[in-house]
Amino acid sequence: MRDLLLILLAALGGAAVVWLPGALLLRLLHRRSITLNICVLLAVTVLAMLAGVFAVAGGMFISPHDLTVLLVVVPLSGLVSLAIGWWLGRRLARSAMWAEDARAHERQVxxxxxxxxxxxxxxxxxxxxxxxxxxxxxxxxxxxxxxxxxxxxxxxxxxxxxxxxxxxxxxxxxxxxAGALRLSPVDVPLGDVVSDAVAAAAPLAAARRVRLVTEPGNWPLVRASEPELSRIVANLLLNAIRYSPSDGTVTVTGGRDAEGGWLAVADTCGGIADGDLPRVFDVAFRGAKARTPAGDTAGGGLGLAIVRGLVEAHGGRVEVRNVAGGCRFEVRLPA
CATH class of the missing domain: 1.10.287.130 (Signal transduction histidine kinase, dimerisation/phosphotransfer (DHp) domain)
Known part of the structure; x- marks a missing residue:
């Protein structure tokens, strides 16, 4: 019984020599990566075990043969533990980052x-x-x-x-x-959709004295749901007409490149402030006061947000940039 108590005290003393500075190190690293913290924790645990083994061996409670076996087994087990800890730490870190991103997205929504x-x-x-x-x-x-x-x-x-x-x-x-949008993709001639949208928007353009121009081009077939694609083109045209001044011009172009089919709507609105460009597709964003025609009550600030949602639902992307005299919206869709 006396030997067992001495072994216990020696093991605790040896482990304490490692655990005290190890605990201080972990406290200093609490703001660092999860992977680093887990690896340090496992390393401190293995070293504390080794320190306890050496303390017990120093008290002549372990034979030289048993000590050699322990000095081989414990470090190997420690290396395996560190490898597993590094792997788990990276998984936990990714999960923590995903959870934080999800919380941030939820707060934003x-x-x-x-x-x-x-x-x-x-x-x-x-x-x-x-x-x-x-x-x-x-x-x-x-x-x-x-x-x-x-x-x-x-x-x-x-x-x-x-x-x-x-x-x-x-x-x-x-x-x-809500993810309740159900698309029925088919091969759609982009030129036909643009032609119908331009014809529908022509009366509004004429009332505002805005010229609609459709440049001839190699209009491609795109994989899309036709009603939603028509909504995309119509919203872009209405937005361009709304912000173009009288005697302005709205130009529609399209074609195909290595990425797939594309459609562009350019207007003569005078451009968008650089600070507003990232917010153009946000819900309820209507642009700067100087860009919004006086007394204009048309448009609810949802048209471009709907365009982005529908384009992304098709696996495409929509971008906007300033060009000479106005801005250009470009939609890219899978061919």
Whole structure:
């Protein structure tokens, strides 16, 4: 019993000689990588075991043969432990980084959701208040001359159309963000989709005195869902027309290269501030005040966000850059 107690005390003393500085080292490394901390922990554990073995051997409790065996087994076990610890440490580090990225993304999404709710509430409240006031004026007979009544009816219809478009955009964006978007990819002639979108946007362009130009080119076949691709092209055209001044020009080009099919819409908006370029595809971003036409209430700030979501759902990408006199949106899709 006395020998067992002495062995225990010797082993504890030898291990303590290593564990005390090891604990201090781990404390100093607590802000360093997880892999480094796990490797240091395992190294301290193996060294503490060796120190305990040497302390017991020094007390003549272990034969020279047994000591040799231990000095071979323990270091080999330590090397295996360090290798496993390094591997596990890297896995834990990746998991920790993924978890932190997921938390940061969740916080960002939650902040965006709050901003979107506040923005939608504001964007709906203003036209609703005006429509309600005009409806009450018509109902109470405050206005009776045909011209004013017709103008009130026109404004109510315009406000209704705008809110309906906003609700449609919100529904589309919610499908994209919720992962509920179901695409049916087929081989689509990009030139035909562009031709239809240009024809649909022509009346708005004419009303704003903006010239629409489609440059002839080698329009490719792309792998896409046709309704969503039409929405992409239409949103880009409407955005370009909206921000181009009177007598401006919107140019649509397309083609094929080594990466696949591409489509570009260039306008004469005067360019986008460098600080705003990274935010162009954000939800509810409408650009600088100087770039937004005075009194313009069209557009809800969702069109380009929808474009990015739909393009990425197709496995493509969309980019924007400033060019001479305006900016250029480029969409790349799988051929």
């Amino acid at each position: 939650e902040a965006s959701r709050r901003d979107l709710v506040a923005w939608v509430s504001h964007d709906l409240r203003t036209p609703l208040a005006g429509m309600r006031a005009m409806a009450e004026a018509l109902e109470d007979g405050v206005v009776s001359d045909p011209a004013t009544v017709a103008e009130y009816h026109r404004r109510i219809r315009t406000g209704t159309d705008r809110m309906a478009a906003l609700v449609d955009d919100l529904f589309e964006l919610s499908r994209i963000n």
